[in-house]
Amino acid sequence: MKILNKYTNLLRVMLTIVALSACSHTVLAQQQYSLQDLPAQFNSPASFSLDSDNNILFTSPNLHNQTLVEQGVITKAAAPTIGLIDNNNQVSVWYTFKQQDLEPNSGVVTPMGIAKGPDGNIYIADMQLWFGGESRLLRVNVIDGKAIDVDVVAKGFSFPNAVAWRGNDVFISDTVLATEKGISTTSGVYKLRLDELSAENPLQISKYQNKNNHDAHLFEIFESNGSLGFGANGLAVDGQGNLYTGIMEDGTIYKSTFNKDSSKLETTLFNEGLIASDGIQWDSPSNALYITDLFDNAVYRIDMNGQAKLLAKNGNTDGSNNMLDAPGEVIVRGGIAYVTNFDAAFGASTMVNTKPDAPFTISVVPIK
Numbered sequence: 001m002k003i004l005n006k007y008t009n010l011l012r013v014m015l016t017i018v019a020l021s022a023c024s025h026t027v028l029a030q031q032q033y034s035l036q037d038l039p040a041q042f043n044s045p046a047s048f049s050l051d052s053d054n055n056i057l058f059t060s061p062n063l064h065n066q067t068l069v070e071q072g073v074i075t076k077a078a079a080p081t082i083g084l085i086d087n088n089n090q091v092s093v094w095y096t097f098k099q100q101d102l103e104p105n106s107g108v109v110t111p112m113g114i115a116k117g118p119d120g121n122i123y124i125a126d127m128q129l130w131f132g133g134e135s136r137l138l139r140v141n142v143i144d145g146k147a148i149d150v151d152v153v154a155k156g157f158s159f160p161n162a163v164a165w166r167g168n169d170v171f172i173s174d175t176v177l178a179t180e181k182g183i184s185t186t187s188g189v190y191k192l193r194l195d196e197l198s199a200e201n202p203l204q205i206s207k208y209q210n211k212n213n214h215d216a217h218l219f220e221i222f223e224s225n226g227s228l229g230f231g232a233n234g235l236a237v238d239g240q241g242n243l244y245t246g247i248m249e250d251g252t253i254y255k256s257t258f259n260k261d262s263s264k265l266e267t268t269l270f271n272e273g274l275i276a277s278d279g280i281q282w283d284s285p286s287n288a289l290y291i292t293d294l295f296d297n298a299v300y301r302i303d304m305n306g307q308a309k310l311l312a313k314n315g316n317t318d319g320s321n322n323m324l325d326a327p328g329e330v331i332v333r334g335g336i337a338y339v340t341n342f343d344a345a346f347g348a349s350t351m352v353n354t355k356p357d358a359p360f361t362i363s364v365v366p367i368k
């Protein structure tokens, strides 16, 4: 009886813990945060997309967990999370990745690029190259603006990074198809059709071998200088349906045009001069592209003739006082540019940011 009591008590304690944690989860889901003071579950805000209600969604793979634990800034790793910035600029948790979402071999999920599909669902690049899993395209199934669950709809990428839709075609940049440090990096952009994406039978991309032997979905291949080992990353589609691809280690942007049947017409150099370009978004009202320079701590507007204008730039900061802190992507809503402070530090001599640090922030920059 004593033993039974012991177990009953233990069970009661466990149930209380479960109830408390369920309660704190509920509170957490409703809690709102300021852009300038995000909780640690947004410790590496990365990529943006607008949702169907003009909210801004952003991924946070939380790649700084280990560094921040070592610094004593946080006590435990924060699960990868998607945040929502509402029309009053209040931030809340939209989706926290769950056990069943993890890639089975690596045990992690690394949400990078995010984009709303023509079906209203949210598509996310899950980068597994650094963790030993198979990289994937995830679909967050959305009902009434809420994230319901996550399906894998394509897999076999190397370093999937940005996601951008053009009609019923989705483009996914693959930042590292092959690389030889200091010599060259081969990267590319995949193009998949909506009707090829299936949870029951995820599209399998075959591994890149060389320029003449690769998956038929590879839309474009880029060669860059090999200085970082990072090629194609940012992607955006303009109002005319042209596709723009940023090549990180070259600091360049390429423009791809299309035939009427959505096949590629040509790809040409559109802009050059950044140190290490990152995310790109196109804004309709100002008819311009917006891009970050992750290494140079800067944000630019680029007009449709390829001319760049600096919008903001900072030195090495921690991100406080709205300052840039290794910006990963910029999106414009209502004349305001929102900038994720990804806060990566690669230790490269050309990189301004030296340390991932608190606070965790999203900067705002008026574009007029």
Ligand SMILES: [Ca+2]
Binding pocket: 317, 318, 319, 320, 325, 341, 343, 356, 357, 358, 359, 360, 361
């Ligand atoms: Ca920071």
Ligand SMILES: [Ca+2]
Binding pocket: 317, 318, 319, 325, 343, 353, 354, 355, 356, 357
């Ligand atoms: Ca920093």
